[in-house]
């Protein structure tokens with residue numbers, strides 16, 4: 110089977126073991142040419158204290174050390190204006206060529222909100238979507254997404270899938286309930302976040318006094 114290129118986008122504020130373990134298991138499940146971890150730009154004034162784009166990027170780099178197929182991809186942070194995943198996927202399509210199977214990986218919660226994104230249906234002209242089960246996150250889907258999921262969850266073997274257009278729902282065996290919101294809340298109340306994210310990322314958070 111031709112190895113896939115997968116984009117995993119998010120705020121990663123901060124990156125945690127829920128993200129990291131999903132990425133490792135994906136790699137054990139699917140031959141991967143590259144996994145692009147793409148932090149998105151965020152509005153400067155957020156309701157909760159968050160890290161700067163440079164700090165989110167530094168934590169990603171720290172967490173991804175020793176993973177040769179992972180690419181920490183800062184193109185959305187370098188771009189002016191809002192982050193559009195479609196633009197990033199189109200850039201990856203351009204970079205890897207038209208014969209390359211390409212996928213956009215997201216958790217169930219993100220998928221449940223997909224139909225509110227601008228030009229969301231065009232994502233399928235460029236990439237597949239991998240939807241990760243997230244324990245405890247079973248937001249119901251709008252009708253249009255229920256229909257899209259039914260139409261695009263192909264049952265044929267992955268090796269015969271084209272380069273884009275399908276949906277691959279994945280329930281990974283060690284799915285974790287961890288969320289960045291939970292981690293930020295723990296830190297705001299001076300509680301321990303040990304074992305929710307890599308020790309090196311915890312050290313970085315402490316050194317830079319983040320999420321207080």
Ligand code: ATP
Nearest residue numbers: 118119120121127215216219285286287288289290
């Ligand atoms: P927040 O709590 O701030 O919303 P988050 O933990 O959901 O953050 P994001 O950076 O927003 O993390 O997520 C990036 C992507 O990773 C999204 O598609 C999200 O659904 C997915 N994701 C986050 N946590 C998990 C997890 N524990 N298991 C599987 N997917 C996850």
